[in-house]
Amino acid sequence: MQPGVPTIARLFGEIGRDFYARGWTLGTSGNFSTLVSRKPLTLAITASAISKGAIAVNDVVVIGPNATVVSARGPRGPRRKRSGRPSAEALLHVTVARVRHAGAVLHTHSIWGTILSNVHAGEGGLTIAGYEMLKGLEGVTTHEHAEWLPILENDQNMERLARQVEETLKRFPAAHAFLLRQHGLYTWGNDLAQARRHVEILEFLFEASGRLRTIAEPYAGGSHGTDKNPRTTANVGGRRIDHQLS
Amino acid sequence: MQPGVPTIARLFGEIGRDFYARGWTLGTSGNFSTLVSRKPLTLAITASAISKGAIAVNDVVVIGPNATVVSARGPRGPRRKRSGRPSAEALLHVTVARVRHAGAVLHTHSIWGTILSNVHAGEGGLTIAGYEMLKGLEGVTTHEHAEWLPILENDQNMERLARQVEETLKRFPAAHAFLLRQHGLYTWGNDLAQARRHVEILEFLFEASGRLRTIAEPYAGGSHGTDKNPRTTANVGGRRIDHQLS
Amino acid sequence: MQPGVPTIARLFGEIGRDFYARGWTLGTSGNFSTLVSRKPLTLAITASAISKGAIAVNDVVVIGPNATVVSARGPRGPRRKRSGRPSAEALLHVTVARVRHAGAVLHTHSIWGTILSNVHAGEGGLTIAGYEMLKGLEGVTTHEHAEWLPILENDQNMERLARQVEETLKRFPAAHAFLLRQHGLYTWGNDLAQARRHVEILEFLFEASGRLRTIAEPYAGGSHGTDKNPRTTANVGGRRIDHQLS
Amino acid sequence: MQPGVPTIARLFGEIGRDFYARGWTLGTSGNFSTLVSRKPLTLAITASAISKGAIAVNDVVVIGPNATVVSARGPRGPRRKRSGRPSAEALLHVTVARVRHAGAVLHTHSIWGTILSNVHAGEGGLTIAGYEMLKGLEGVTTHEHAEWLPILENDQNMERLARQVEETLKRFPAAHAFLLRQHGLYTWGNDLAQARRHVEILEFLFEASGRLRTIAEPYAGGSHGTDKNPRTTANVGGRRIDHQLS
Numbered sequence: 015m016q017p018g019v020p021t022i023a024r025l026f027g028e029i030g031r032d033f034y035a036r037g038w039t040l041g042t043s044g045n046f047s048t049l050v051s052r053k054p055l056t057l058a059i060t061a062s063a064i065s066k067g068a069i070a071v072n073d074v075v076v077i078g079p080n081a082t083v084v085s086a087r088g089p090r091g092p093r094r095k096r097s098g099r100p101s102a103e104a105l106l107h108v109t110v111a112r113v114r115h116a117g118a119v120l121h122t123h124s125i126w127g128t129i130l131s132n133v134h135a136g137e138g139g140l141t142i143a144g145y146e147m148l149k150g151l152e153g154v155t156t157h158e159h160a161e162w163l164p165i166l167e168n169d170q171n172m173e174r175l176a177r178q179v180e181e182t183l184k185r186f187p188a189a190h191a192f193l194l195r196q197h198g199l200y201t202w203g204n205d206l207a208q209a210r211r212h213v214e215i216l217e218f219l220f221e222a223s224g225r226l227r228t229i230a231e232p233y234a235g236g237s238h239g240t241d242k243n244p245r246t247t248a249n250v251g252g253r254r255i256d257h258q259l260s
Numbered sequence: 261m262q263p264g265v266p267t268i269a270r271l272f273g274e275i276g277r278d279f280y281a282r283g284w285t286l287g288t289s290g291n292f293s294t295l296v297s298r299k300p301l302t303l304a305i306t307a308s309a310i311s312k313g314a315i316a317v318n319d320v321v322v323i324g325p326n327a328t329v330v331s332a333r334g335p336r337g338p339r340r341k342r343s344g345r346p347s348a349e350a351l352l353h354v355t356v357a358r359v360r361h362a363g364a365v366l367h368t369h370s371i372w373g374t375i376l377s378n379v380h381a382g383e384g385g386l387t388i389a390g391y392e393m394l395k396g397l398e399g400v401t402t403h404e405h406a407e408w409l410p411i412l413e414n415d416q417n418m419e420r421l422a423r424q425v426e427e428t429l430k431r432f433p434a435a436h437a438f439l440l441r442q443h444g445l446y447t448w449g450n451d452l453a454q455a456r457r458h459v460e461i462l463e464f465l466f467e468a469s470g471r472l473r474t475i476a477e478p479y480a481g482g483s484h485g486t487d488k489n490p491r492t493t494a495n496v497g498g499r500r501i502d503h504q505l506s
Numbered sequence: 507m508q509p510g511v512p513t514i515a516r517l518f519g520e521i522g523r524d525f526y527a528r529g530w531t532l533g534t535s536g537n538f539s540t541l542v543s544r545k546p547l548t549l550a551i552t553a554s555a556i557s558k559g560a561i562a563v564n565d566v567v568v569i570g571p572n573a574t575v576v577s578a579r580g581p582r583g584p585r586r587k588r589s590g591r592p593s594a595e596a597l598l599h600v601t602v603a604r605v606r607h608a609g610a611v612l613h614t615h616s617i618w619g620t621i622l623s624n625v626h627a628g629e630g631g632l633t634i635a636g637y638e639m640l641k642g643l644e645g646v647t648t649h650e651h652a653e654w655l656p657i658l659e660n661d662q663n664m665e666r667l668a669r670q671v672e673e674t675l676k677r678f679p680a681a682h683a684f685l686l687r688q689h690g691l692y693t694w695g696n697d698l699a700q701a702r703r704h705v706e707i708l709e710f711l712f713e714a715s716g717r718l719r720t721i722a723e724p725y726a727g728g729s730h731g732t733d734k735n736p737r738t739t740a741n742v743g744g745r746r747i748d749h750q751l752s
Numbered sequence: 753m754q755p756g757v758p759t760i761a762r763l764f765g766e767i768g769r770d771f772y773a774r775g776w777t778l779g780t781s782g783n784f785s786t787l788v789s790r791k792p793l794t795l796a797i798t799a800s801a802i803s804k805g806a807i808a809v810n811d812v813v814v815i816g817p818n819a820t821v822v823s824a825r826g827p828r829g830p831r832r833k834r835s836g837r838p839s840a841e842a843l844l845h846v847t848v849a850r851v852r853h854a855g856a857v858l859h860t861h862s863i864w865g866t867i868l869s870n871v872h873a874g875e876g877g878l879t880i881a882g883y884e885m886l887k888g889l890e891g892v893t894t895h896e897h898a899e900w901l902p903i904l905e906n907d908q909n910m911e912r913l914a915r916q917v918e919e920t921l922k923r924f925p926a927a928h929a930f931l932l933r934q935h936g937l938y939t940w941g942n943d944l945a946q947a948r949r950h951v952e953i954l955e956f957l958f959e960a961s962g963r964l965r966t967i968a969e970p971y972a973g974g975s976h977g978t979d980k981n982p983r984t985t986a987n988v989g990g991r992r993i994d995h996q997l998s
Binding site for chain 2: 065
Binding site: 524528636637638639642647648649650703704706707709710713714717718720721749750751752 | 775778779780781782783798799800801802803805839840841861863864866867870871906908932934935936962965966
């Protein structure tokens with residue numbers, strides 16, 4: 015049984031406080047969703063334009079397969095200013111949940127994710143390889159893994175962007191996440207805990223990978239400390255393997 | 261109806277604790293103001309030389325159109341050492357509130373804002389463009405926006421600096437903020453929540469933009485990851501558009 | 507007398523909250539252990555795949571000399587999903603505790619440790635020298651100390667990696683810690699407090715040493731601010747000297 | 753009247769929690785002192801080798817003009833392991849308090865202070881100039897101020913180092929602080945609040961100044977954003993001017 019909106023709001027609130035403190039969802043940026051039902055596809059999602067540092071029950075709306083509101087929780091008295099409009103990006107959440115069979119989708123705006131999305135936009139993505147931390151991505155069992163993070167051009171036309179997202183997800187079935195250029199990260203999981211772990215893992219890898227490039231050449235040795243073991247490919251399939259990072 | 265000084269002190273306190281923890285108002289730096297009445301123009305503002313990590317009711321003073329004290333809250337017993345002198349920069353707050361019709365003005369001193377104010381001083385400002393986060397600035401509806409942030413030379417003569425501020429605000433009517441060189445950020449909003457959102461958005465953009473330049477050349481690709489879409493101009497007018505960043 | 511598992515879980519919890527907030531154990535990474543008995547060698551260790559930000563009593567397991575579970579605490583009701591499997595790296599903890607006679611072992615994944623482990627992998631380690639902070643490493647009484655941090659290649663074969671660790675510990679008897687490449691830090695101490703201090707000291711030194719290399723050449727003077735006093739060697743023996751860093 | 757040791761321990765505790773969270777006193781590094789009496793010169797100071805994140809009453813000792821213990825607070829039961837030995841650097845605190853007539857002395861170990869102490873060691877110090885934040889240093893009334901921060905070579909011989917400190921303080925009577933190479937910052941004030949403000953101001957300036965140098969040349973413009981207004985000298989005398997930074 016799926017938890018109700020008050021429980022979801024509490025879980026979103028906990029994630030939001032942590033992400034906000036870390037600077038990953040400043041200025042109302044970011045949004046969180048989790049599955050309410052698979053058929054018909056129904057998600058609970060954070061409302062548009064709210065601070066992620068203090069998510070309240072009224073900040074959660076329930077949407078259907080077209081990302082339109084199915085219901086919002088509780089009575090709305092005359093003092094309730096915000097009507098719980100879903101985020102404009104709700105359609106991307108629905109698309110990810112549908113195509114990846116995800117139980118939760120998290121979207122963040124971090125400094126290093128934003129920088130890498132810009133630096134690597136010309137290549138259409140970036141590879142992060144050789145880190146033990148990659149084992150925190152569901153189904154990855156060795157550091158000898160090369161994770162390809164597709165980067166999509168940002169777009170205010172959500173229908174068009176959702177089609178791009180769907181195409182990208184299908185083209186790269188092993189990808190655990192994608193970046194929108196100069197915008198942010200989308201990742202997902204079977205549930206909120208797994209999606210949150212994916213955010214933490216990926217933000218760590220973005221920062222480690224980004225900062226490695228800030229080291230001035232004479233100090234970085236001949237090889238400039240490039241990533242190791244980029245040769246392998248993840249074996250990420252339908253088979254559920256409990257992640258073992260620790 | 262405007263809230264009273266105790267409520268304002270509580271709101272300032274909440275903002276102050278967060279900004280202080282993030283390192284944006286260290287060492288008594290920064291000041292906050294909010295509108296008490298429009299006619300005559302009256303602001304509640306943080307007193308001079310107080311820590312922003314622990315703002316008390318006595319740390320808020322009420323000033324008039326010339327930035328002189330109209331009243332300070334409550335009885336002053338003999339144990340009250342500080343008389344609630346307004347910040348020397350109160351005149352800048354009054355100027356912004358008057359020229360921009362702002363309901364709240366926030367001034368911060370951050371690392372990246374300070375660095376960029378110095379690096380771009382020669383050009384009189386800097387442009388930040390192409391980021392989704394720009395949509396957190398009131399009235400901006402697309403990442404295809406180029407925000408011009410004027411940089412003014414710092415000055416201890418507040419009357420002269422206030423005239424410079426007024427001239428700058430009138431010359432760049434679309435600007436959401438300005439920087440004082442090697443000093444800090446001024447931004448504003450219809451209310452404290454909106455002004456706070458502007459601080460978070462701009463500090464994120466300063467950090468992302470500043471750190472992008474710390475990436476050593478061979479790692480940044482041919483284009484060195486420069487900002488995208490600097491061609492557009494904000495359409496920011498009197499029309500109120502609810503911001504939609506999330 | 508050694509403390510029981512509930513006390514150990516509380517101590518792990520305190521360390522975990524701090525390390526997690528600092529970004530040293532994101533995404534379930536890292537693990538902590540402490541001695542339960544020396545003969546036979548028995549350790550309490552964090553279970554695999556748990557968040558270090560919220561360690562509960564059920565997240566601690568007790569293992570023997572071969573890193574297999576001796577017992578896990580308390581009754582396990584049907585609602586307890588995770589059976590308290592020890593971390594795959596438990597064998598490294600046992601090896602360190604045995605070879606170094608350590609009372610506690612801590613393993614973290616930090617940004618700067620990861621970066622340095624990569625940049626210096628070709629040299630098999632790195633030297634950090636000349637810092638006052640080195641005095642926070644047990645037995646070091648002067649900043650005129652050169653600490654050699656061996657770097658081992660990462661490996662998913664724990665038996666093989668444990669043998670490498672044992673060999674490394676014996677080859678460098680004065681080392682207070684080692685790095686696994688693109689993976690993380692292992693350090694230890696007589697007890698959890700000392701091991702935690704070693705983590706803090708080493709993370710500080712990694713960050714200081716790493717950031718020093720981010721300074722662009724023309725700003726770093728002729729010598730580029732290289733480490734001073736790398737000539738000395740630590741005199742770290744069996745003799746217990748209270749550390750005096752403050 | 754000076755506050756008693758329990759009150760001082762509480763004030764040290766508050767400062768310590770904040771500095772520890774910011775990473776300025778990791779791994780038992782740093783120490784704090786405040787005046788108990790001027791004649792004879794008596795200071796309350798943090799004991800050696802304690803974590804600054806959790807200072808207790810027993811962690812404060814009272815020392816005389818030679819930095820030896822005058823008294824430590826309260827009864828010492830058999831469970832009290834640590835006898836309240838003063839920090840080895842207590843002699844530096846006494847020297848600063850005596851030569852500068854300071855009411856409080858704070859010593860921290862930060863990343864950027866450590867880096868700058870190394871990069872500029874060859875010049876014997878560094879100048880920080882042109883920042884508004886300089887007004888947070890007592891007696892500085894304009895950003896057109898050039899603060900000279902002497903850098904002393906680190907030394908484990910405290911008598912010798914104390915003589916160096918005394919000579920430096922006398923040679924640079926306007927200095928608000930000094931750095932020990934690859935070691936840390938010493939600053940002071942009339943009371944703990946003022947000394948704490950000085951730490952915050954100087955750490956901000958170290959970070960801003962240090963990070964400015966991490967910007968790759970092509971992005972920093974022709975002038976590479978160097979400090980402005982280094983021509984002026986502080987007018988810091990016996991005359992007490994309330995600081996006005998905000």
